[in-house]
Amino acid sequence: MPVIPHGIAPFTIKAPLTSTDPGQPTDNIFDDARRIFAFIEDERHLTALELHKSVMSRIMAWDKAHKRKGRLGSSSSSNNNKQHRSLFLGGGRHNRKNVTTEAALAAAAADQAHSDAKAFLKERHPQIVKLEHRCRIFKRALHNLKDASDWTLASSMFGVKTFYRREEDGSLSLKLEGELKDCPLFEQVCVLKEIDLHYKWAPFCTSSMTIADLDKLDTVGWFLIGLANFGLSRDGCFRVIGCDNILEDDSIIVAGQGIRDLTPGSPAPPDTYLCEDPILDKLDIPPIPTRRGGGRMTIRTFEAVIQVTSPTSARTRLVANIDPNMTFLPQPLLEFVMKNLAGVLLAKLQNAAKKVPRNPVSNEHARRMRDEEDFYRHWLMKKFQVVCEVKGWEMPPVTAFELTDEQLRKDHQLAEKRAQKDQHRRAVSFDLPEDSRSPSERGDFKRSMSAPEHSESNTYDGDGVSELSSKSSRSTPFSIAQAVKRREERKRQKKDEQIARERLKAAQRLQPKEFSPDKQKRLGELRSVKAARTGQDGATSTTASDPRTKSEPPQLSRDVPGSRALKHSESAPVPNTPRTLSTIASTPPPKKVTTTPPPHPALSRNKSVSEAVTDRLYRHTPVTRAVVLLLLTILLFILLHPKLLFSVMARTGVFAYWQDNTSLLSKGVHGVVAVVYLLICALAHFALCDIALVYAFDSMELGSKAGRRLRKFYSTQVRLGVALGSLGIFIIAICKSIFKIMLRYLSWAVLRATGYLAPFVPGFVGETFATAWGLFNSVLGVLSGALNFVLQSNPVTGTIGNLTGRVVSSVASLWTAAESFMVESAAVVSGEIGATPWHEESFVLAKYLFSYSSVFLVTSLILFNLSAKQAATKAARNSIKASLLDSDDSTHASDVDSKSQARSRGPLGSDLSDIQEHPITITASTEEQQEVVSMTSTQKRKGLLRRRNT
Structure with a gap:
């Protein structure tokens, strides 16, 4: 059903009445007047307007004729009436009088039809005005679309x-x-x-x-x-x-x-x-x-x-x-x-x-056709069928209305689901319950004036602006900002609850377990290898005497985020009492004795200056990065637009002093200053691109080992490429100007040599050359005509001919440009016109290259940085959810006792924020146990913490 709001009269959809009517006027003017509104009902507005013009012209002609004829006198009227009555009463005794009577009746019927048509149109004048407005719009549309x-x-x-x-x-x-x-x-x-x-x-x-x-x-x-x-x-x-x-x-x-x-x-x-x-x-x-x-x-x-x-x-x-x-x-x-x-x-x-x-069953448009059969099946399809019959076309089947029994059953099931979800019409509807609003604030779009109001609220969690469902055609007049704020609060609460549940699961999973026999065996092997390396044979102990197999599970801790130091907790006896997460969070952490592990060999090596700079840039905060990029961009912009700087200096008198003393500088000094200035611009361009690339590489957030390799690769390879790119732009700008100057003097030398040799060339050579050139052109004209006829007859050869013509045109344009350049070079060298200094041309080219390359690169890297952060956040959430859901029931059942002991002895918080605030301790007495813990549960825990921090 169509969407009809309150206060608007609903319209009815009837079967087409004028599908085969061409719209030509008939003899009955009153029928034509009624046909006008039949055309309007069938949305044939232009035809209705033309018929209305015909009817109005006939009515106006009738009015003029009626006024011209004038009213007859009372005597004439009475005589005519008597004559008419005598003719009726005569019973056909006089044929001439019968003919006169028929003509009079026809004239009276015509007058009555004109009068009725005039009254009929006057009564429906608002619809006629509406028709005229619409037809004016349609005619202007046709004119604009045909205007080329x-x-x-x-x-x-x-x-x-x-x-x-x-x-x-x-x-x-x-x-x-x-x-x-x-x-x-x-x-x-x-x-x-x-x-x-x-x-x-x-x-x-x-x-x-x-x-x-x-x-x-x-x-x-x-x-x-x-x-x-x-x-x-x-x-x-x-x-x-x-x-x-x-x-x-x-x-x-x-x-x-x-x-x-x-x-x-x-x-x-x-x-x-x-x-x-x-x-x-x-x-x-x-x-x-x-x-x-x-x-x-x-x-x-x-x-x-x-x-x-x-x-x-x-x-x-x-x-x-x-x-x-x-x-x-x-x-x-x-x-x-x-x-x-x-x-x-x-x-x-x-x-x-x-x-x-x-897909006529589940397609939204096909379902909409079946939902609104009055329009599509009983009105639009009827019109299409008649048009196809008139044009002699075969109308293709409308599959939305030709479903099989199986498809109908499936469509009925889908309709029931849609009815339950209340999604038949898309309209604005916010997540505010109907009961929470006053009756004056409730506004509904209804399918018809008799449709019942929807009293149930939608629970759509969509784009944060409005719900756009397909059935709830409700429009609420309250503030959009308040609705958006309420939705954001609900989404935030829902998200916080979900995060709390996941943190609880993560905290439970982070409880370390006792070593399995395989891990105990691996522990013995590691101890043996360590004893062999350090020469301490007595340090090797059997796994049977391992206190780790008899004591409580170890607890891990970090005093500083990112620190890899492992701590030993004091071996004070702890009562074996059950503890919940709330009591664990309120219990202060035990005393710890920090042992600093030896530095990693890879971290203690000497770093190059490039790697040190990269590491320093990696430690920048987001605010620092934004400030650095902004300052470098402003610096490069000022360097590439020195007129702005000079305009500021002119107010202070510095620029005037510079102009007064420019005569002291020679052209060579000007060139040196220009080269140094371009080098400074290249340095600023290199700094901007290099720092932007470092920030982009950091946005990938790789692990420690891969991150070190990436930093080394960037410091040794990528930075060199960026430097070569900036230096290459500088060299291209300088060489282009120098090459242009050399080419200019070379052209001048060629012209001079041609001028010197011209007197020694005999005169007949010119005539002979002109004759030969004319003969050559005539031969080429004949050949080109024949080749064009042959080439154009075949598509392939025609394409080859067109390409050849384009190449010749390009060569001709290049020759024309070369001629103009040679003439300009001669004028410049001879001193007739002035030439642009080479350093200005170099600066213009360098400015464009530096600007376009830096803007494109920095913009691309900023977009990459934003998308990488969003992708990393999404991937981290998915990985945490997957890691929290892959535990099986058997492992959980076997670890209940060990987890309860760990909770009673370890001050682990109820979420990951407590893990970062309170150090996690290891109840162990030897460095060998510390190594095993770092290889087992610590790696998993650090992975989860890293993803969470991301």
């Missing part, structure tokens, strides 16, 4: 051509032209009409809904597009109307306009009927978003014509003038994106329409 002037081709992809045009008010209009083939037209109309399902196929559309259905082809909708990762979003509220013009010119016309989206100072659209209709005041239009990164785009016009060529193909033309209102982004960038990505819309529409017949 001032359109510039922007791109062509997926069979769709995109054009753009700058309007008089400075806005940008886009035009799309494409032909959709092998795509059922019936399903295309469904995909276009169901606005609340646009989020399933439209690019970058995250939410959409139907606010109200004002008529069969008159809908008010809302959508939200954006990039969630960048915090950018724009919504749009619009009204769209349609016109069936298939029988007239095989087309369907669609026109739309934005609602309440004009920014202050922006020009108004050419026609404001759709956006200023009083009926819109009765609708609950979503307010303009005010949160950071959000806003509403301005839809000035939206016009489309679907030219039907067959039941499975159509040629679509679309013109739109949309302003995303993103003032913080460069306008050329927005226009470039709109020009090149707008064509994807038609391709997505085609794919969505093709999916409907493939």
